[in-house]
Amino acid sequence: MKLSIIIPVYNEKPTLQELVNRVQKVKLNKEIILVDDASTDGSRQIVKKLAQNPGIKAIFHDRNQGKGMAIRTGIKHSQGDYTIIQDADLEYDPRDYLKLLKPIQDDKAQVVYGSRFTGEHRNMFFWHWVANQALTLITNVLYNTTLSDMETCYKVFPTKLLKSLKLNCRRFEFEPEVTAKILRQGIRIYEVPISYAGREYSEGKKIAWHDGIIALFTLIRYRIFP
16 A cells, blocks of 8 residues: 655745654655645745655645645645645644554545544644534534544545545635545545644644635535535
8 A cells, every 4th residue: 555645835944844754754655745835935945855855756836826726736646545635834743644544454444534632632722623623513414424523634535536526625625625525425434533733823823714714615515516
């Protein structure tokens, strides 16, 4: 089994090198796909340097298009049997890849999500927690499921399945859109606990309250219009 790891990058200079170092240490048959979304802080140069290493691909957007577009670009270049999304910060621990892949290797699941709320974690801001719980609850009601963390970054998909989805996301609405389209196909999502160390806005966190509103409308849209 080969795992494609898509890392969307936008102004992640302080953490990018360390994140890739951690990903490289995970003992898996893997490829790393770095998609620079027109960074302006020097991340682009780091990506170019990293791409000199075997097993690392680099794709560059000429203009900033958003995280969702960066992920869609990465999906086009994925050649592994399975694909996972990895943020370029240090909130998620790549050592959890093995935990995420185990249900797939044991033939228990097609799609696996890592839940930040069932494993060890650094407490997030209260209103971030409320937004996450609200969006997850709405997902469960609309799509008749029992997820604990719809907005998690760590999602593992069969690459063929991911490529077959007609994704329209441009920013942070990748999470609700891909979840909605997976559930609409009747695929039950398997969850495993993961560790989580959320960063503060002072450390470069980018998601904002209006992204939650967009996520809500995305969930409703794909429930009504498949």
